[in-house]
Amino acid sequence: MRIDLITLFPEMCERVLSESIIGRGRKKGALQVCCHQLRDYAHDKHQRVDDTVFGGGKGMLLIAEPIAACFDDLTETLGKKPHIVYMSPQGRPMNQTVIRELSQYENLCILCGHYEGVDERVLEAYVDEEVSLGDFVMTGGEIPALCLTDAVGRMQPGVLAAQECFEEESHYDGLLEYPQYSRPQVWRGHSVPDILMTGHHANIKKWRHQQSVLRTAQKRPDLLQKRSLSKEDWEFLEQQNLVEQSQN
Structure with a gap:
């Protein structure tokens, strides 16, 4: 380009x-x-x-x-x-x-x-x-x-190391990005979420998606009006008492 x-x-x-x-x-x-x-x-x-x-x-x-x-x-x-x-x-x-x-x-x-x-x-x-x-x-x-x-x-091929570098970021798929952590595992008494230490990629992927949905509902609920969430996503938000806020 x-x-x-x-x-x-x-x-x-x-x-x-x-x-x-x-x-x-x-x-x-x-x-x-x-x-x-x-x-x-x-x-x-x-x-x-x-x-x-x-x-x-x-x-x-x-x-x-x-x-x-x-x-x-x-x-x-x-x-x-x-x-x-x-x-x-x-x-x-x-x-x-x-x-x-x-x-x-x-x-x-x-x-x-x-x-x-x-x-x-x-x-x-x-x-x-x-x-x-x-x-x-x-x-x-x-x-x-x-x-x-x-x-x-930054979206042009070869500019970033991999396409996933921008596909998993905030706003790319209509959701905000999930929280991320680096070393050390415990910093000033605050620990990295346990699931990220399991090495179970499917569970980590699910957790990250849920965190993206949760963060979007908390910080930018207006974005959810433009994006179709799955039944599982809405059930997850209901568990967090965020359904009414996200639909308003």
Whole structure:
């Protein structure tokens, strides 16, 4: 997969995406990430990419032509148009379902807005969808774009050690992840659950699933409204006196 970021701060993005798991994935060729300086596509000597807003109002707006020129250049380089995402508080909220969908594209381009946003005409002409990190406003789209790149990038084959590394995590299957423990077996008087020391894989798998259901019911009962639980799951929650809470 190739991900292209269009930004006013490519050095900032490169620094983050060159570290840790994503950085290692890039180095071994499991993921390609390219950061483009929007100012390189400006048509004046001052590399200006913003202007005042028609109709009045405070702040500046990213103008259409440099963004369109960057999109056109990228499309020519790739030989086809990538799936273009604009990071915006008006977009659909980022969650694991969105991440799974976006991870299926061969080429993904992420536009980072700034100032008061982006000229609406270039969004209408090029952008396939808008995605939001949450119901709040940030100074720019770089941090949301980095979050999206990290979440999508780690799902690409070869970036993580094994597919199970993300398939068993919170939100992947609609449930929160079960609690996990490491050495020592007893830490400050608190012991690892006995079942994890038995080596009985089937029982451990069942316990982990039940803990995921329990943790979701306790912390995010709203998620259970979107996921079908088995009869055994509901019986387990009833034993924990959590059925009524989970159904509300």
